[in-house]
Amino acid sequence: MSKWVRLKKYCELTGETESSVRLKxxxxxxxxxxxxxxxxxxxxxxxxxxxxxxxxxxxSGLSE
Structure with missing residues (x-):
């Protein structure tokens, strides 16, 4: 996968909504x-x- 993806593609890949991205x-x-x-x-x-x-x-504390 490319490092940079458009917002719509990111949401498709992750299941996140555009609203949650905007909030972040x-x-x-x-x-x-x-x-x-x-x-x-x-x-x-x-x-x-x-x-x-x-x-x-x-x-999330998952990093080593």
Missing amino acids: REQGHWAEGFHYKKLAADSRIWIHTERVDQWVENE
């Missing part, structure tokens, strides 16, 4: 430019899947 962005859990990017050219949101996976592991 708004609450500052995900950093713009690191976990996600909003491209100026078309205003689409791109998610960095590897960095979000790391965030999940750290938040």
Whole structure:
């Protein structure tokens, strides 16, 4: 899988909703430019899947 995927694809792959992603962005859990990017050219949101996976592991205490 590509490191960067569009929001819609990320939601399809993970089962997360666009609302839950928006909430993580708004609450500052995900950093713009690191976990996600909003491209100026078309205003689409791109998610960095590897960095979000790391965030999940750290938040849940699963990291080694």
